[in-house]
Amino acid sequence: MINVLSLGAGVQSSTLALMAAKGEIPMPDCAIFADTEGEPNEVYIWLDWLIGQLPYPVYKVTKGSLEEKTIKLQVSKISKKRYMSGKIPAFVLSPEGNKGLLGRSCTADYKIRPVVSKIRDLLGLKQVRSKEVLVNQWMGISTDEASRMKPSREAWIKHEYPLIERNMSRNDCFEWMEKNGYPVPPRSSCLYCPFHSDDEWLRIKTDMPDEFEQIIKFEKRLQINASQCEILKGVPYLHGSCEPIGSIDFKKIKPKKKEQLDMFDNECEGMCGL
Numbered sequence: 001m002i003n004v005l006s007l008g009a010g011v012q013s014s015t016l017a018l019m020a021a022k023g024e025i026p027m028p029d030c031a032i033f034a035d036t037e038g039e040p041n042e043v044y045i046w047l048d049w050l051i052g053q054l055p056y057p058v059y060k061v062t063k064g065s066l067e068e069k070t071i072k073l074q075v076s077k078i079s080k081k082r083y084m085s086g087k088i089p090a091f092v093l094s095p096e097g098n099k100g101l102l103g104r105s106c107t108a109d110y111k112i113r114p115v116v117s118k119i120r121d122l123l124g125l126k127q128v129r130s131k132e133v134l135v136n137q138w139m140g141i142s143t144d145e146a147s148r149m150k151p152s153r154e155a156w157i158k159h160e161y162p163l164i165e166r167n168m169s170r171n172d173c174f175e176w177m178e179k180n181g182y183p184v185p186p187r188s189s190c191l192y193c194p195f196h197s198d199d200e201w202l203r204i205k206t207d208m209p210d211e212f213e214q215i216i217k218f219e220k221r222l223q224i225n226a227s228q229c230e231i232l233k234g235v236p237y238l239h240g241s242c243e244p245i246g247s248i249d250f251k252k253i254k255p256k257k258k259e260q261l262d263m264f265d266n267e268c269e270g271m272c273g274l
Helices: 011-021 041-053 066-071 106-123 143-148 170-179 198-207 209-226
Strands: 002-006 030-035 058-062 091-093 099-101 135-138 157-160 235-237
Touching (some): 002 011, 002 106, 011 041, 030 106, 106 135
Parallel strands (some): 002 030, 135 157
């Protein structure tokens, strides 16, 4: 039996990591950070600092650039038509003016599977057929996000929620950090995630203008490649209004009329933004 901390490098999982380092909770055998290569620079800076505080190993795993995979044009072996795999849940505006949402596999492909693969490596197994629990995987989900608690897809991995067990909310995590003299962790999520709330988009635009310019360029690249698809009929956008992300004035969006709610509570895999 091994204990593994799923480290997203956000507020909750960072709190768990440091609580273990201080001996307030049992020490995990290791932590694993799954890198989509699309996090804000502040998250990577924080992660490097955090690793230096921990007495147990932290493994970084990646499947490559989620951004590049998302916009990559592919050709169907059956129909021979061009398509994009739809890794992120971009909003789509059809020629008729209807709004939809692309299918998504970003969390499964770039978070869950790389972590599970690394855990198998740690066990020294290429495949695990056991129905008995071999691994406790700690998830940094707090009481205010309890709806994101999900069972593991693997019978041999059991998800555990130490913050829930200790009745700790996201604010409690901030208070614990302050009380113990630690800096405030950044929010962990891909820069271009369509699940951002309007408040988060505004924060990125205001506090990280250079990275917001990268987001604008990514959306344009996504749209250019989508126009060459023979299967996708519509224009993809990163915001629910289906307007160019660079043209939206997030300060003028009234709370009761927000186009974009914070969708992380509905994030189906329970692994992003922690």
